[in-house]
Structures are given as C-alpha cells and as structure tokens.
Amino acid sequence: MILCDFLIDQYERKTKWNNITEGNASFRIEEKYYKYLDKTSFLNQAKELESKKLLKIKWVSGYYNEDIEKLKYPLTSMKDFYRIANRKPKYEEIMEKKQEIIDLLQKVKTSWIREYLEKEVLKNLIDEKYLKKYKVNEAKDKKNTLLYQCLLGLDQLDSPIFKRVFSKRYLKNSKLFEKQLQSVVLRIARKYHDGVEEGMENSDVLFQLYIEEYSQELHIKGSLLIKADGITLDTGEYHYGTVLNSLTLKNAVILKNQKINKILTIENKANYMAEPYEAGTLVIFTHGYFTPLERDFLCCLKESLEDKPVTYLHSGDLDYGGVRIFQYIKSRIFPDLKPYKMDIETYNRYISCGEAIEERTLKKLKKCREPILQDVIDRIIETGLVIEQEAYL
Structure with a gap:
C-alpha cells in the first residue's frame, strides 16, 4: 500500500x-x-x-x-x-452505482424486483449514513453484478425453467445460481414477492419465481376433461390417479363440459393416495403450496366450472402450515373453499397422535386469524399439540 x-x-x-x-x-x-x-x-x-x-x-x-x-x-x-x-474517487463510484440501478430499473418490470432495487439498493446509495461507511469491495461488486444479471433473467421468465438451465442461460454457468445467488434471491423474494407465503420451503419459493428444481407435476384423481395436441382426454379413466407434468399444464385446454361437482385438495401425498376414487370428485395433491403454473391451471378450471354447483374442499395438517396452505388456496384459487377433516371433532379424535408445537411456530399461530378454522387454531394454542394428516390413516 x-x-x-x-x-x-x-x-x-x-x-x-x-x-x-x-x-x-x-x-x-x-x-x-x-x-x-x-x-x-x-x-x-x-x-x-x-x-x-x-x-x-x-x-x-x-x-x-x-x-x-x-x-x-x-x-x-x-x-x-x-x-x-490509481483509485477512483468514492463519489464517482457512488454515482456510477446509482446510475447502474436507475438503468436497471428502466429495464425491469416485475414488481417485487423493482421494490427490492428501490427500497434497498437505491435507497442505500442516497442514505448519508450508509455512504459514510461505504468502501469499495471488488468481490462484493462482482457478486452484485451477477445478482443484477440474475434479477434481469428472472424478470424475463413467464414460464417454468429448470434451475441449471436458467443459470446457464442468464449467468453463463449452470451451477452459479445455486452456489452463489440462490440464498440471496430467496431472501429478496421472501421479503418482497407477494406470491411467497411465510412457511414456504425454498423449493416452493423458487417455484413462485418460475425456477424448477424438478419438473412440476400435478397429481390428480378423478375426471378432468382436457384437450392437448388435438387429443381429448378424460383422466377419470385412471381410477388410481394420474400426473399432469409442466408441459401438459402449460399446453392443455380445459374443456367446458366437466363432470365435476366436488374438488378436494389434499396437502399430504399418503392421504391423497388413500382417498378413494369417487365419480364427480376431483382429488388434487397440493404438495404444500401450488406453483404459479399449477395455480393458473386451477384458476382456469375454476372458470370452466362457474355455471356448475361445485363444492370446494381442502384437507391438510392441523398445524400452522396447514392453516396457511388453506388460506393460500382460498385467497388465490378457490374463494369458496371449505375445510375437510380440519374441524374440532377431527382434532379431538386424533389428539393422542399430537406432537408438541415449536415455541416460535406457536407465536406465529397466535397471531393467525382464519374464521373458518379459528376453533381448531384456538384448540392447538390451548393444548400446544399439532396433528399431521397421516395420523388419520
């Protein structure tokens, strides 16, 4: 020096x-x-x-x-x-970084990415307290440049893409996203993306961004009439259930003349598998939170059933996560959703199978309000016990 x-x-x-x-x-x-x-x-x-x-x-x-x-x-x-x-003045560094973010904001349309750039990055470059502590850090600047490239790539996505394909396409390295940027993007998305719910697994969050770790597969059991590549298919012919992969969800057309009078979404796979085939009922495995592609597909299904009297039910764990998933489906897909096997009688019947709720989760549950499930919520708070669906089997 x-x-x-x-x-x-x-x-x-x-x-x-x-x-x-x-x-x-x-x-x-x-x-x-x-x-x-x-x-x-x-x-x-x-x-x-x-x-x-x-x-x-x-x-x-x-x-x-x-x-x-x-x-x-x-x-x-x-x-x-x-x-x-051979150094650039700090004020020039700051001005260049501000201009970089301003230019980036002109390109980005996605609201959660814009909110992050405006509320965290640009705000810091204006804040005097931050600027006094600011030091040039080449390694950090290089990572930020990669992050901005990544955010630009995410902004362009309108359909699912495998994680490593995304990384190769937008970062020129198939493993770079996972190794260096995934944790940062997850933090930003959890804070600003309105499709991300508290309690979502990392894979669920990535799905909301159209990043797939594996192919999206919607497991269904019952009759669903769809048309793809000119072929009409009735999934009711497969009494033990079938799977619609990402390409099917994206390209299939949901027909109007459905035979559905009840839709039942089930959180856990074992319970989904155990639910018997019933004419007129479409059973759907949620695997936690539905992805945007699955959500759009199910919203289209809801629209195709608007002229029919259809009952919408959901069955999930009697815990904080189960309540949040119920609220998610009700607010984003099926507004008329009602609980199935999520009542106080079911809770009391299986309380001997209950497990102690974690203290931090209990604090969250105490703040949770859901009129349809409030009696169960209050009972969980009272006993400190949660019940997973598998206990019913």
Whole structure:
C-alpha cells in the first residue's frame, strides 16, 4: 500500500468524501501505519509528495527526517492522490452505482424486483449514513453484478425453467445460481414477492419465481376433461390417479363440459393416495403450496366450472402450515373453499397422535386469524399439540 492510499482512506472516512475540494486537511501519523508500509518507504513517499507541493510534513520535534507527526495538505491535492494511487474517487463510484440501478430499473418490470432495487439498493446509495461507511469491495461488486444479471433473467421468465438451465442461460454457468445467488434471491423474494407465503420451503419459493428444481407435476384423481395436441382426454379413466407434468399444464385446454361437482385438495401425498376414487370428485395433491403454473391451471378450471354447483374442499395438517396452505388456496384459487377433516371433532379424535408445537411456530399461530378454522387454531394454542394428516390413516 502507498501513502496516498492512507490519505484517501482518511479523506473518505470523513464528510468531505463527496468531492469537496475547498479547504485543507491533515493526517496524524501513528506507529501502527508502519505495519502496512515500512517506515523508510513511508518517509520517502511523504518527502516526494512534499517536493511536488502536494502536502507539507510536520516533523516530530527533535526528530527531523526521522519521525512524522502530521501531514497537512490542501483538498485540491486529492485528485493527484487518486491518480497516484490509481483509485477512483468514492463519489464517482457512488454515482456510477446509482446510475447502474436507475438503468436497471428502466429495464425491469416485475414488481417485487423493482421494490427490492428501490427500497434497498437505491435507497442505500442516497442514505448519508450508509455512504459514510461505504468502501469499495471488488468481490462484493462482482457478486452484485451477477445478482443484477440474475434479477434481469428472472424478470424475463413467464414460464417454468429448470434451475441449471436458467443459470446457464442468464449467468453463463449452470451451477452459479445455486452456489452463489440462490440464498440471496430467496431472501429478496421472501421479503418482497407477494406470491411467497411465510412457511414456504425454498423449493416452493423458487417455484413462485418460475425456477424448477424438478419438473412440476400435478397429481390428480378423478375426471378432468382436457384437450392437448388435438387429443381429448378424460383422466377419470385412471381410477388410481394420474400426473399432469409442466408441459401438459402449460399446453392443455380445459374443456367446458366437466363432470365435476366436488374438488378436494389434499396437502399430504399418503392421504391423497388413500382417498378413494369417487365419480364427480376431483382429488388434487397440493404438495404444500401450488406453483404459479399449477395455480393458473386451477384458476382456469375454476372458470370452466362457474355455471356448475361445485363444492370446494381442502384437507391438510392441523398445524400452522396447514392453516396457511388453506388460506393460500382460498385467497388465490378457490374463494369458496371449505375445510375437510380440519374441524374440532377431527382434532379431538386424533389428539393422542399430537406432537408438541415449536415455541416460535406457536407465536406465529397466535397471531393467525382464519374464521373458518379459528376453533381448531384456538384448540392447538390451548393444548400446544399439532396433528399431521397421516395420523388419520
């Protein structure tokens, strides 16, 4: 490190970092600085800068040419110090970063990404407290550049894509997203994406962003009339259930003349498998939270059934997660949804199979309000026990 770096660091730690070049500054020399630059070199560089009239040396009394007490310099010398140290002024770095985010915001349309950029990134580049502490960090800047590339890629997605395909396409490396950016993107999405619910697994969150770790598969049991590639299919012919993969969900057309009078969504797979086939009933495995593609498909199904009297039911765990999934389906897909085997009688019948709820989850449950399930919620809070659906089997 050269002496000019010390002078720049001192300058940028103060309020004068923002291109103020009027007045004078001083830098008191301490013994610890010789750890970074040997004393002889330190003294020689100070003398050289003094010979160029960029600063003045105040020597320790009685130790002329041996120990420096203080360096004094006009702030007009700062541009020379930056040039000698081959560094870009902090205010220029900040201006460039602000412009980068402004340019990025002009390209991005997705609301949760825009909200993050505006509320966290751009806000920091305006906040004086943040700017005083700001330091150039090449490794961090490089990661931020990758993050912005990633966010631009996410902004362009309108259909599911496998994680590694996304990473290769937008980051030029199939494993880069997972290794360096996934945790950051998950944090941002959990905070700003309105499709992300508290309690979602990481894979569920990624699904909301159209990032697939594996192919989306909607497990159904019962009659559903769809048409794909000119072929009409009635899934009711498969009494033990069938699976609609991502391509089917994306390309299939839901026909109007459905034979459905009841739709039952089930949270856990074992219970879904155990539910018997029943004419007129479509049973759907939720696997937790539905993905955007599944949600859009089921909303289209709901529209195709608007002229029919259909009962919508959901069966899930009698715990915080079960309540949240019920609310998610009710608010985003089937507004007339009612609970099935999620009542106080069912809870009391299987209470011997209950498991202790975690304290932090109990605190969340106490804040949860759902009129249709409130008696069960209150009972869980009272007993401190939750019941998983598998207990019914």
